[in-house]
Amino acid sequence: MHDRAKLSRYLEDIGRTRLSPNFFFRDFLHSEIAAAFGVVNRPDDLDLAIEAGTRLCRELLEPLHATFGKVCVRSGYRSRELNALGHRLRLGCASNAYNYAGHIWDARDAEGRIGATATVVIPWFVDYLENGGDWRAMAWFVHDHLPYSYLCFYPRLGAFNIQWREQPERKIMSWRYPKGILTQPSMGYLFDDHAAAYVNFPPFVGRR
Numbered sequence: 001m002h003d004r005a006k007l008s009r010y011l012e013d014i015g016r017t018r019l020s021p022n023f024f025f026r027d028f029l030h031s032e033i034a035a036a037f038g039v040v041n042r043p044d045d046l047d048l049a050i051e052a053g054t055r056l057c058r059e060l061l062e063p064l065h066a067t068f069g070k071v072c073v074r075s076g077y078r079s080r081e082l083n084a085l086g087h088r089l090r091l092g093c094a095s096n097a098y099n100y101a102g103h104i105w106d107a108r109d110a111e112g113r114i115g116a117t118a119t120v121v122i123p124w125f126v127d128y129l130e131n132g133g134d135w136r137a138m139a140w141f142v143h144d145h146l147p148y149s150y151l152c153f154y155p156r157l158g159a160f161n162i163q164w165r166e167q168p169e170r171k172i173m174s175w176r177y178p179k180g181i182l183t184q185p186s187m188g189y190l191f192d193d194h195a196a197a198y199v200n201f202p203p204f205v206g207r208r
Contacts, residue, residue, distance in 0.1 A: 011042060017050055020057035022065050028053060028076025028118060033091055039082045049077060049106035052116035056105075056164040060146050061118065064162075066205035068124040074159055075119035078103040101165055102150075115149060115165030121157045124202075129158045137201065139172045139182055140194035145204045 015026030034041045043049035053076075065071045078086070078093070083104055086093030093099070100107040101115030108114055125138055135153045142148055142162070149168035152161040153176045172182040 007040065011040075014042070014046060019050065019054045020062050022071075023057040023061060023073075025050065025053065025077075027073050030073075031075070031078065031082060033086045033089075033093075034082050037085060039079070039085060041077065041079050041082050043077065043079065043106040045106040048108075048114060049116075052101070052105040052114045052164070053077065055114075056116035056118060056162075059164050060142075060148055060162055061120070063146060063204070063206055064120070064122065064142075067202055068122050070123055072121040072123070073118055074121055075103065077105050077116070080104060080107070102163060109165070111167070113166040115163060117150070117161055117163040119154075119159055119161050121159045125158045128200075133200075134197075135160075135174060135176050136182060137198040139174075141198040141201055141204075143170070143172065143183065144194055145206075 011029070015024060015029060017025040019025060029041050031039075031041050033039065061071055078099065080096055083093050083099050084096050085091075087095050093103070096104060096107075097110070099117075101109035101113050102117040105114075105116040122138075125133075128137070129135065135158065138158075138160070139151055139153065142151060147164070147168060148162055149165035149170065150161065150163040151172045153174035154160060155176045158176075169185065171184040173180065174182065
């Protein structure tokens with residue numbers, strides 16, 4: 001019992017870590033898989049997780065919050081144990097190797113880069129899609145304004161993965177119709193003007 005109380009206090013403490021003006025580490029620790037299977041979602045390298053998560057929040061999530069309002073985190077940090085379990089049970093988690101510097105914030109990828117991914121839902125964007133909008137509008141908006149590495153859009157609630165990573169790859173794909181790869185470095189129109197795609201979006205508000 002004493003060990004569990006100590007662990008609870010530790011999780012409370014790291015959850016209070018402020019990653020940016022509007023986001024705390026606790027926002028990224030909840031996991032339905034962890035709750036269902038009794039896995040403690042805690043980092044092995046707290047300093048690296050905080051460094052990567054801070055860059056994700058300050059560089060990407062804060063400008064989205066400033067521009068569109070509330071940003072809801074559906075999935076954020078995953079420990080190696082938690083992600084491996086989700087992958088093994090086919091619960092929507094890619095392999096650990098794929099998620100290093102992705103959802104596993106406290107591990108560098110094969111190239112030695114740090115990074116962090118969150119799955120987010122933006123209520124403004126949910127309404128936009130329900131009114132007939134196209135997910136590609138948000139994709140091009142982020143592409144033109146933010147230093148993301150990877151975006152992936154999903155069918156439900158307009159949810160999408162957004163990743164910050166050193167030496168970003170600038171790749172966008174979707175499981176939402178139309179499915180597939182929207183852009184990646186090998187495509188020639190990566191630097192085209194896409195402003196017409198998001199003409200009805202609010203004005204961009206940069207990092208404050």
